[in-house]
Amino acid sequence: xxxxAGFLLVAxxxxxxxxxxxLTRRNAILVLIGIELMLNAANLNLIAFWRYSPHxxxxxxxxxxxxxxxxxxxxxxxxxxxxxxxHRHAHTTDLDQMxxxxx
Amino acid sequence: xxxxxxxxxxxxxxWLVAFLPASMQPVATVLLSVAAIVCVFPGLFALTxxxxxxxxxxxxxxxxxxxxxxxxxxxxxxxxxxxxTKEDIVPASADAPVHFxxxxxxxxxxxxxxxxxxxxxxxxxxxxxxxxxxFFAMGASTExxxxxxGWSSRNKYSLLGAMRAVAQMISYEVVLLLSSVAVVxxxxxxxxxxxxxxxxxYSGVFPNWYIFTPWGLAGFIMYAIAATAETNRSPFDLPxxxxxxxxxxxxxxxxxxxxxxxxxxYLAMFSISGLGTTLFLGGWSAPFSFLVWIPxxxxxxxxxxxxxxxxxxxxxxxxxxxxxQLMNFAWKFVLPFTLLNLMVTALWRFxxxxxxxxxxxxxxxxxxxxxxxxxxxxxxxxxxxxYRYAE
Amino acid sequence: MSFVFYLVSAMAVAGALxxxxxxxxxxxxxxxxVAFAGxxxxxxxxxxxxxxxxxxxxYIGAVAILIVFAIxxxxxxxxxxxxxxxxxxxxxxxxxxxxxxxxxxxxxxSAWTLPHETAVPTVTVHDIGDALVGRYxxxxxxxxxxxxxxxxxxVIVAMHEKGGAK
Numbered sequence: 111x112x113x114x115a116g117f118l119l120v121a122x123x124x125x126x127x128x129x130x131x132x133l134t135r136r137n138a139i140l141v142l143i144g145i146e147l148m149l150n151a152a153n154l155n156l157i158a159f160w161r162y163s164p165h166x167x168x169x170x171x172x173x174x175x176x177x178x179x180x181x182x183x184x185x186x187x188x189x190x191x192x193x194x195x196x197h198r199h200a201h202t203t204d205l206d207q208m209x210x211x212x213x
Numbered sequence: 214x215x216x217x218x219x220x221x222x223x224x225x226x227x228w229l230v231a232f233l234p235a236s237m238q239p240v241a242t243v244l245l246s247v248a249a250i251v252c253v254f255p256g257l258f259a260l261t262x263x264x265x266x267x268x269x270x271x272x273x274x275x276x277x278x279x280x281x282x283x284x285x286x287x288x289x290x291x292x293x294x295x296x297x298t299k300e301d302i303v304p305a306s307a308d309a310p311v312h313f314x315x316x317x318x319x320x321x322x323x324x325x326x327x328x329x330x331x332x333x334x335x336x337x338x339x340x341x342x343x344x345x346x347x348f349f350a351m352g353a354s355t356e357x358x359x360x361x362x363g364w365s366s367r368n369k370y371s372l373l374g375a376m377r378a379v380a381q382m383i384s385y386e387v388v389l390l391l392s393s394v395a396v397v398x399x400x401x402x403x404x405x406x407x408x409x410x411x412x413x414x415y416s417g418v419f420p421n422w423y424i425f426t427p428w429g430l431a432g433f434i435m436y437a438i439a440a441t442a443e444t445n446r447s448p449f450d451l452p453x454x455x456x457x458x459x460x461x462x463x464x465x466x467x468x469x470x471x472x473x474x475x476x477x478x479y480l481a482m483f484s485i486s487g488l489g490t491t492l493f494l495g496g497w498s499a500p501f502s503f504l505v506w507i508p509x510x511x512x513x514x515x516x517x518x519x520x521x522x523x524x525x526x527x528x529x530x531x532x533x534x535x536x537x538q539l540m541n542f543a544w545k546f547v548l549p550f551t552l553l554n555l556m557v558t559a560l561w562r563f564x565x566x567x568x569x570x571x572x573x574x575x576x577x578x579x580x581x582x583x584x585x586x587x588x589x590x591x592x593x594x595x596x597x598x599x600y601r602y603a604e
Numbered sequence: 605m606s607f608v609f610y611l612v613s614a615m616a617v618a619g620a621l622x623x624x625x626x627x628x629x630x631x632x633x634x635x636x637x638v639a640f641a642g643x644x645x646x647x648x649x650x651x652x653x654x655x656x657x658x659x660x661x662x663y664i665g666a667v668a669i670l671i672v673f674a675i676x677x678x679x680x681x682x683x684x685x686x687x688x689x690x691x692x693x694x695x696x697x698x699x700x701x702x703x704x705x706x707x708x709x710x711x712x713x714s715a716w717t718l719p720h721e722t723a724v725p726t727v728t729v730h731d732i733g734d735a736l737v738g739r740y741x742x743x744x745x746x747x748x749x750x751x752x753x754x755x756x757x758x759v760i761v762a763m764h765e766k767g768g769a770k
Contacts, residue, residue: 111712111715112715113609115711115712115715116609116613117609117646117650118707118711119708119711119712120613120616120617120646122704122707122708122711123617123704123708124616124617124620124639124643125703125704125707126700126701126703126704126707127617127620127621127624127700128620128624129696129699129700129703130624130696130697130700130701131620131623131624132696133690133693133695133696133697133699133700134624134689134690134693134696134697135624135688135689135690136686136687136688136689136690137629137680137688139629139671139674139675139678139680140624140629140632140688142671143623143624143632143633143636143671144624146636146663146667146671147620147623147624147636147639150639150640150643150659150663153643153655153659154643154646154647157647157650157652157655158650160650160652161650161651161652161722161725162722163722164722166722166725166727167725167727167731169727169731169732169735172652172654172655172727172732173732173735173736173740173743175652175655176654176655176658176732177740177743177747179655179658179659179662179663180662180747180750180751181747181750182667183662183663183666183667184750184751184754184755185754186667186670186671187670187754187755187758188754188757188758188761190670190671190673190674190758190762191757191758191759191761191762192761192762193674193678194674194677194678194762195761195762197677197678197679203678203680204686205690206686206690206691308631311631311634341653342653342728342729343653343654343657343729346654346657346658346661346729347657349661350657350658350660350661350664350665351660352665353660353661353664353665353666354660354664354665356665356669357634357637357664357665357668357669360669360672361634364630364672364676364681372676376673376676379669379673383665383666383669386665401730402729402730403729404729
């Protein structure tokens with residue numbers, strides 16, 4: 111198994127763990143944690159492919175990963191702001207209890 | 214002879230490592246340098262503890278410790294023995310693993326920051342291309358340990374202190390980064406050794422340090438303010454002020470763990486002062502061209518101790534800032550000023566050599582300072598004090 | 605594949621598992637920090653120093669702190685009475701397992717076409733700076749706009765409403 115395949119498998123495993131976390135936890139913040147893990151796994155994929163690409167001096171993978179880090183930070187901020195706002199309204203962050211559209 | 218004195222530690226290390234086989238030499242070099250850092254900076258920490266207590270005492274018109282050894286010089290040893298032999302109390306409801314790991318993480322993150330500081334000519338542990346970024350990454354990791362300490366103690370005072378400390382640290386971290394970016398713009402590299410080499414020239418007798426330029430002076434002042442706030446020193450020490458919060462996030466720590474927090478705080482002070490001297494004060498370069506014969510590491514450590522003395526001086530002189538005053542100051546004054554400083558730095562770079570750029574840049578910075586100060590103070594009414602009495 | 609790779613991957617995967625399995629939310633956030641650190645070390649193993657240090661600075665220094673603040677502001681550290689896993693946790697687990705098997709199968713199938721050894725890329729920060737203001741200047745400006753919008757949006761979303769809903 112090549113080194114690249116090793117990194118890709120680790121990224122796939124992290125992605126699956128993040129997905130499992132986002133789908134099985136009740137607390138909205140833990141869903142966001144799962145999403146952050148998925149984004150990180152995608153970044154690892156990008157950097158691994160950049161490293162083993164035929165033209166790493168084009169920096170495409172590295173740039174993509176850096177922009178992805180910036181965008182993920184912004185998305186985490188907005189998502190957590192939403193969670194705080196929902197908690198202020200419904201006094202809970204339990205996703206199983208937010209099963210009605212009527213506020 | 215001068216060059217030998219300047220490189221004495223490097224030569225000593227080469228001589229020691231030559232005893233080992235060639236395959237082990239790189240690892241041995243690194244280990245030896247790490248051992249040197251781990252011995253020197255805690256030694257400086259002991260000296261600073263004494264200096265702080267004596268200095269603060271003198272500023273407060275009292276003597277400071279004077280019983281243990283001549284002038285109290287052995288006081289740090291007494292303090293060390295005390296903290297090592299005290300009972301390590303962990304509260305019963307505290308989160309034990311997190312409580313244990315918090316001081317460890319702090320000390321590890323702070324020691325890592327020393328790896329990229331150039332302490333003399335050819336005396337840097339790792340000459341990284343992105344050295345400045347590495348330093349700030351390690352600084353950001355200390356915030357997690359502060360939060361861990363405060364939360365795991367299950368104590369309202371600790372949690373409040375930790376939250377305040379973390380909020381303060383992230384606010385001033387932005388200021389720290391932006392004032393360093395101005396230096397990076399002019400030096401053209403994130404590598405700290407290149408930044409020092411860019412300042413190691415002399416125009417006549419005077420050095421080309423960045424602090425002697427308008428944007429450099431403004432940047433240095435912003436950096437110094439942010440550094441004081443990052444390390445929770447007075448006047449920004451509300452998170453650990455004894456009269457407000459018992460001891461803030463390290464209330465529930467005793468014995469050796471408290472000593473580790475204490476060590477971590479002072480080492481953070483050293484590393485951030487070291488970075489400040491590297492970025493603005495020319496690192497290991499001598500202040501005048503006729504003083505170049507004094508070894509470079511002596512200059513670095515002198516500037517470091519001068520910065521520490523200024524920290525102690527500020528602690529003894531200025532009153533503490535309230536949390537909201539501190540945050541307002543960061544976001545409403547220091548950060549816009551730092552952004553303006555970035556633009557002024559760009560203007561400096563593109564105006565070319567000459568006296569015009571000095572005048573224009575200084576004028577913009579002074580005008581901005583005066584205007585922002587006036588605007589900030591517009592609503593404040595400083596009249597005679599009014600008293601309200603209970604009826 | 606070196607010993608360092610196995611060690612660091614184990615740290616990242618262990619951190620991720622702890623982040624989704626633990627009951628105490630704050631412990632989950634701290635385990636997530638360990639996973640981020642493991643990922644940063646993996647980036648450094650892949651000779652992407654800038655990305656690795658940016659990962660530590662942004663994720664551990666900002667996103668982890670943000671998550672922890674949000675947990676404390678929403679009282680997440682109290683243990684919920686209905687348990688921590690949702691009602692249909694088995695379906696979620698099955699979906700995640702299916703995704704992993706598909707991805708793993710794809711990687712292992714094509715493992716023989718992937719390059720084995722390539723030269724270490726020498727990337728300096730100067731090159732990254734040149735690329736950012738040269739070829740990638742449009743994404744840079746768009747990300748700047750996005751970050752501004754996200755900052756303002758997050759502040760507005762989380763602000764206390766004047767009067768209005770309690």
